[in-house]
Amino acid sequence: MDERLIRALFTAYPLNTFPLYLLQIIGVICFIKLPREKKANIHYLLPFFILSFTFFYETLGAYLNYNHELKYAINAYLGNTVYPKFNLFLFNIANRQIGTILYLILIKSWLHPSKKKYITWMIYIFIVLALVLQITGMELLYLQQPIIFSIGANMILIASGIYFTGLMTHKAYLDRNPLKLLSFWQVTSMLFTYTLTYISSVALIYLYEVNPVLGRALSNINTVMTIITLGVLTLIIASPLLPNTFEKEPFYESN
Amino acid sequence: MNPTEDQIYVIIFSTLFLGGLMSTFVVAMVFIHRQRQAQNRLKMDQVKSEHEKTLLNIENEIQQETLTHIGRELHDNIGQLLSLAKLNFGSIKPEKIAEGRDILGQAIQEVRGLSKQLNLDWVESISINEFIEQQLERIQNTGFCQTSLEADFELIELPKDQKLVLIRVIQESLNNAIKHAFPDKIQIRLHENGMRKQILIKDNGKGFDSSQKLNGSGMFNLKKRMETIGGEFYLTSAVGKGTEITLTLPN
Known part of the structure; x- marks a missing residue:
């Protein structure tokens, strides 16, 4: 195995990677143990996919920090010769674009069928805006993308608002205890992740230039919140194996 | 305090403010949900008790209707049959007595039929x-x-x-x-x-x-x-x- 990959996997960023590995291992074990029909159910398959996808891009990101040739080559291909050490292109594509879309789809899966169309439209609008901003060169793929991030974050916040509206108005949700609903905790953790990182993400470069210590401290909020969000995703995957611990989600076609 | 420090404070306080705002939002959502849940439960209880009351009234009305029907049947049908049977038994002719027995049998059958209507079990069958x-x-x-x-x-x-x-x-x-x-x-x-x-x-x-x-x-x-x-x-x-x-x- 590539020595750089081993270094990236085990020594690069222990605060980020070890909890992620643990969650990924638990997630894989729980997903394997799920009955066949649940494995094919979007309510378990999507959280597992998001967890695995996060594990994949975080590992790839760490690896690129050791495999400089590959990183420089990708940056050069994208036209970034000024900051060849950045691997923001990966973060932008995986976290800020695909990640936002995946989380929007996740929220959509918990909504009442009549509300799903709003999220579908939000996803289309987000994709179009992200493409337009990048193709026109307003936000380059290999640099910070505050506009795309803020559009995505706002959409997540609106989608969370739609979820909470359903929680308070729909009979199926009124019959349940929200504190025992994993969808409630998932949406809450996403809400906090995007809110707490909103300002710091938009002003990250500025913060790193002016006060790197504070910049790193604020970016750690993102790391911790991401791990909490992934933790709830793992619990969703494990929920069928923990009977009587959580309440059944409404609007699930088969669980 | 220089402008850079000011900006950093703005960033920190904005983050804290947004975090606080979201916490308040989520806690408020849970409180409102609880309140609505209680209201919903109260409403459901009211609907249930109204439903039960309606069913009870309906059962009473059906029984009342059944009693009226039974009263009418006793007077118009069974009463007539018994009177006819009495007349036949008063006769010395054997065929009249046999006819009276048949009428009595018919009256007994009618009474059995009516007795089944006295409770609401017939509704289920x-x-x-x-x-x-x-x-x-x-x-x-x-x-x-x-x-x-x-x-x-x-x-x-x-x-x-x-x-x-x-x-x-x-x-x-x-x-x-x-x-x-x-x-x-x-x-x-x-x-x-x-x-x-x-x-x-x-x-x-x-x-x-x-x-x-x-x-x-x-x-x-x-x-x-x-x-x-x-x-x-x-x-x-x-x-x-x-x-x-x-x-x-x-x-």
């Missing part, structure tokens, strides 16, 4: 079609008017509460037709309208102006009762053109 048939036969036997029943389906598997309400509403609709409309003919049709089953009760009696509000009348009660089981009650009538009642069954 009878289908709505059978009940309608019995009611129409009873009306026809009095010679009051002609009746007919057309059914595209048999209504057997119904929950007891729905059955009780339907029985009472059909009974009351027929009573109203007899008491107020004086029709020559009463027709009942059971048919499917799209995905929903309907019972149509039609008479060619004198009718009334149905554009006037139903509130406060017996019809309003019937409508409310159908709604308690998730069904619908719809009435159309015009002076001189009879009345048509549509009972839409719950899904």
Whole structure:
């Protein structure tokens, strides 16, 4: 195995990677143990996919920090010769674009069928805006993308608002205890992740230039919140194996 | 404090403010959810108790109707049979005594039939079609008017509460037709309208102006009762053109 990959996997960023590995291992074990029909159910398959996808891009990101040739080559291909050490292109594509879309789809899966169309439209609008901003060169793929991030974050916040509206108005949700609903905790953790990182993400470069210590401290909020969000995703995957611990989600076609 | 420090403070406080705002939002959501849940539960309890009250009233009314029917049967039918039997037993002719015995047997059978109606167990064993048939036969036997029943389906598997309400509403609709409309003919049709089953009760009696509000009348009660089981009650009538009642069954 590539020595750089081993270094990236085990020594690069222990605060980020070890909890992620643990969650990924638990997630894989729980997903394997799920009955066949649940494995094919979007309510378990999507959280597992998001967890695995996060594990994949975080590992790839760490690896690129050791495999400089590959990183420089990708940056050069994208036209970034000024900051060849950045691997923001990966973060932008995986976290800020695909990640936002995946989380929007996740929220959509918990909504009442009549509300799903709003999220579908939000996803289309987000994709179009992200493409337009990048193709026109307003936000380059290999640099910070505050506009795309803020559009995505706002959409997540609106989608969370739609979820909470359903929680308070729909009979199926009124019959349940929200504190025992994993969808409630998932949406809450996403809400906090995007809110707490909103300002710091938009002003990250500025913060790193002016006060790197504070910049790193604020970016750690993102790391911790991401791990909490992934933790709830793992619990969703494990929920069928923990009977009587959580309440059944409404609007699930088969669980 | 220089401008850079100011900006950093703005960033920190904005982050804290947004975090606080979201915490307040989520806590408020949980509180509002709890409140709505309590309101919803209270509403459900009220609906349930109203439903139970309606069912109790319906059971009482059906029993009252049954007692009236039994009283009438005892007086008009069984009383007559017993009197006839008494007359036959008073005779010295053996064939009259045998006839009296037959009449007595008939009276015993009638009494057995009536005793079964005294409690509401018959509601569970009878289908709505059978009940309608019995009611129409009873009306026809009095010679009051002609009746007919057309059914595209048999209504057997119904929950007891729905059955009780339907029985009472059909009974009351027929009573109203007899008491107020004086029709020559009463027709009942059971048919499917799209995905929903309907019972149509039609008479060619004198009718009334149905554009006037139903509130406060017996019809309003019937409508409310159908709604308690998730069904619908719809009435159309015009002076001189009879009345048509549509009972839409719950899904």
